[in-house]
Amino acid sequence: MTTHHQTRVAVLLGSLRAGSLNRRIAEHLRDNAPEGVTVDVVEGLDTIPFYNEEIDGDTVPAGASALRQAVASADRVLAVTPEYNGTMPAVLNNAIDWLSRPYGQGAIVGKPFAAIGATPTPYGGKWSHEHARHSATIAGAVVVEGIVVDESAVEGDPLQNEEAIQRFLGALDALVAHEVEAAA
Known part of the structure; x- marks a missing residue:
């Protein structure tokens, strides 16, 4: 079966700084996405109030x-x-909280999900990515196993490192390649 569907990947950024390393990683993925893949960096996460059921009607x-x-x-x-x-x-x-509601019908329910990134620490954001995957799972997303890219920026900018760039692009490829279970 050949499909000409563009696979759309929504990117949720954990950093608000315009020049942040993680924004630059997301933009690199957007600008270097493989054919058939559109990467959309979701903007405006900083404008969303903290989740509160009273304003979600x-x-x-x-x-x-x-x-x-x-x-x-x-x-x-x-x-x-x-x-x-x-x-x-x-x-x-907060973004995951908003995406988890209404309960059982949130926009993230059933969506293949991965969490990657870089930090100026030796661990590269390992806990952050684990916690994001855990929270997304509870919210109803389908975490794609085996996509782990916790890049440390201690030795310099990962986007100046071809091996690190390939790990980021490989994560995108693995997320896109994940087979979605067809609804019965």
């Missing part, structure tokens, strides 16, 4: 609505994030 904050639409229209979700205090940044946690 008939009208939803615009940023939250845009986030849900971006993920609902995507085929895959990729978190590209640093680590803050041994866990994922609050902005990423």
